[in-house]
Amino acid sequence: MTSSDPKYQHRKTGVIFVNFGSPESLDYFSIRRFLKHLLLDRRVVSLPRLIWLPILYGFILPFRPLGLLKSYKAIWKGETSPLLHYQASLINQLKERCKEDIIIESAMIYSNPSLKTAWTSLKAQGVRDVVLFPMYPQYCSATTASVFDQWQKLMVNEKFMPGLRFIHSYHDDxxxxxxxxxxxxxxxxxxxxxxxxxxxxxxxxxxxxxxxxxxxxxxxxxxxxxxxxxxxxxxxxxxxxxxxxxxxxxxxxxxxxxxxxxxxxxxxxxxxxxxxxxxxxxxxxxxxxxxxxxxxxxxxxxxxxxPCLNDHIYSVDMYRSILKKLKII
The missing domain is CATH 3.40.50.1400 (Rossmann fold)
Known part of the structure; x- marks a missing residue:
């Protein structure tokens, strides 16, 4: 990589819209995997590990996915979960509306597409400044702060650390x-x-x-x-x-x-x-x-x-307006 590489001739900005995550398939093991990632997060469950891990592995992970399977079946949307479906649709619309201004990626904290996948894509496109946008309107240590934690872990072995702007909250926007x-x-x-x-x-x-x-x-x-x-x-x-x-x-x-x-x-x-x-x-x-x-x-x-705003035009306009107000686009 050299300064003559066209990807690096000017600074590019990438925005990663980050959400919670969801089981990727309608089966026991997908739900178990999602629960495991979620409940191992110390921001979500802060009990001492000596107390929490036996409860998690001995009682919750073996049995809880069975109960949740019925719940997910009742709301499943075709081949995927509602959250993954609407998020993908929303991000595609935002990409179309903002394609001349920024590069947009989607990420989930506890499932795919991962934050690592989103950053790898942005880095390959020459992005040098990242806006991390947790999609939780009200800041909370158990959600918003977890996004920052995951980003920090991702950057530990990164040789090039991009400029970072972290959207803390938009509860009163x-x-x-x-x-x-x-x-x-x-x-x-x-x-x-x-x-x-x-x-x-x-x-x-x-x-x-x-x-x-x-x-x-x-x-x-x-x-x-x-x-x-x-x-x-x-x-x-x-x-x-x-x-x-x-x-x-x-x-x-x-x-x-x-x-x-x-x-x-x-x-x-x-x-x-x-x-x-x-x-x-x-x-x-x-x-x-x-x-x-x-x-x-x-x-x-x-x-x-x-219903939530989901992928409604309301939601597309809202996120684009927030990015514009913050002078990101």
Whole structure:
């Protein structure tokens, strides 16, 4: 490689949009592999290894994939998972819209395409500056910080380290708030307004918040800004948290408790939107869209789930607007 190589005659910028990941196939071993990568991350489970590893290898990995197989079957989209399907579609649209400005790649933290694959592709195209864009609107140590950790590990043996710009959060970005609000308006235009709307976010242990993780504050701000955009009264909406794992206390109120409370107040139609998820996945499609729908029905209420932005033109425009605002394109 020399300075005469046309790839290196001017600085190129690459953007890697990074998401959580998903099992790549609808089978026991793919789900087990995904769970293993996820649950070995110390940001996700911070228990001492002497305690956690016997639990993980002795109980969770042998049996949990069997239970999840049914859940994934209920939401699987053709040959792949919804998250991988929508992410690929979104990235292809962004590549088309931004092809003259930057080089775009997609990556997953706990499945393929990996961060390493994305960086290898960018490096081969002469990219010297990288924008790492975690697709989690609200910063959280268990998600956003894990992306940075993975990038650091990738760079340990890298002889050429590119310039790096890390997108920390976009929880209060006007473009993001507008698109979430517009997706709710579009939903209401089709099916009518509910008696109550719940903004549900993936939960985290309360101890992380006490240790300085701002996630709860960012979720609160997103909820408030969207509610203000929709001119909602405080009595019209509630913020909640879902997907609790383990026995310790997580951020509250739990989604199940809010559903129970609103059903007892005779709210017959309840909408749920999950602004912390950029793309629909098992937590939104099955946990909320099946399990919590059934729970609400048992209490006499109808739970309607508002889809994530996914690969909608809303999402494409939002990410392009954020990149433009940050002067990346």
């Amino acid at each position: 006007p473009h993001y708030i507008k698109q979430i609000a517009d997706s709710i308006r579009e939903h209401w235009k089709k099916v009518g307004k509910p008696d109550h709307i719940i903004f549900s976010y993936h939960g985290i242990p309360q101890r992380l918040f006490k240790q300085g993780d701002p996630y709860f504050c960012y979720c609160s701000k997103t909820t408030r800004l969207v509610a203000e955009s929709l001119s909602l009264k405080l009595s019209d909406y509630t913020m909640s948290f879902q997907s609790r794992f383990g026995k310790e206390a997580w951020l509250k109120p739990y989604l199940s408790e809010v559903i129970k409370d609103k059903a007892s107040q005779k709210c017959k139609i309840i909408d749920v939107i999950t602004p912390g998820f950029s793309i629909d996945c098992i937590e939104t499609l099955y946990e909320v869209g099946v399990e919590y729908q059934e729970e609400a029905a048992e209490k006499g209420s109808v739970l309607r789930v508002i």
